[in-house]
Amino acid sequence: MSTKFDPKNKIIRLCVLGIGMEEQGNSEEASELFLQAWNESANDFERFIAAYQVAKHEKYISNRLKWMETSLEYAIKSNDDSVKSAFPAIYLSISKCYEELGNYNKAKINYELSNSYNTEPYDKGPFYHGTRADLQVGDLLVSGRDSNYNSEVKMNHIYFTSNLNGAGLAAGLAKGEGRERVYVVKPTGPFENDPNVTDKKFPGNLTCSYRSEAPLRIVGEKTDWMKKTPEEISQWRDKLANNKGEIIN
CATH class of the missing domain: 1.25.40.10 (Tetratricopeptide repeat domain)
Known part of the structure; x- marks a missing residue:
């Protein structure tokens, strides 16, 4: 649970x-x-x-x-x-x-x-990835893309979560002009807790945010997630822009 x-x-x-x-x-x-x-x-x-x-x-x-x-x-x-x-x-x-x-x-x-306590995530999923890319079941999501939060950083990992609405927020913040999409994904290799949020303001990884160097395979798409308003997305962008911490890549 x-x-x-x-x-x-x-x-x-x-x-x-x-x-x-x-x-x-x-x-x-x-x-x-x-x-x-x-x-x-x-x-x-x-x-x-x-x-x-x-x-x-x-x-x-x-x-x-x-x-x-x-x-x-x-x-x-x-x-x-x-x-x-x-x-x-x-x-x-x-x-x-x-x-x-x-x-x-x-x-x-x-x-x-x-x-x-094992540092490996206990989470069994299902897992989600939010983006604006138009993809198909069977496609692979891979690392090496520009960060949504710092355009100067190329990400060494691909990020995902078991929090459906968290993936929806990531879709809203994603770059591009496409519509916001939340895909159901399956990790193809080992993954870890996202160190950018783990043990920061709250203990552990309560946002259920993970990352992997291995690709994520798309196995479906979700539509029943809570979409953020343009005002909320703007507030989140401002908050991220004011974040002084470095991305742990």
Whole structure:
């Protein structure tokens, strides 16, 4: 089972606002937003996300440990495939807390737990790729194209996701004049979590974004995805243009 990451989800939006406040140095406002997210969380997936953000923002190690262990508790309860990718980061954070508190035995246990989780994606699909290219079933999508986000970068990987609406967003942002298409794809080789989004603002790879050096084979097309408005696409383009981070290629 997997609860797909939705940027419109109220709890995720509160956390994103809090992260923005934190980046601007508004620590108190950030803390209030993270606690609001926690108090308004309605399920285990939301509680896991909110508790993690509260934990990261805590100044006192004992409080950080309490909230990080709470995040882990709800991550496990959520029984969510996408959340499994967050376990290494959470266990590592717990290990660091115990180390700072001088409990080296528990620090070692949690460090080993962090390393014990396979870094290979747990996701079994189905997988999608968003583009404006007019393609057919059986065609191969390959790496080596210009990045949609930085025209100076030729991508060494081909990217895809199991989040249907995430693929729809990628189609909206894709270059070209063709209509937005979301293809069902099958990886022809090994793939990995996309390092451009994994363990960034949220733990693990909650957006279910992946990449592969091997081609993707098109096996179908989807039409029942949530299309972004021109205004939303414009906002996303502005956000990406203002992103100071380098593409991990």
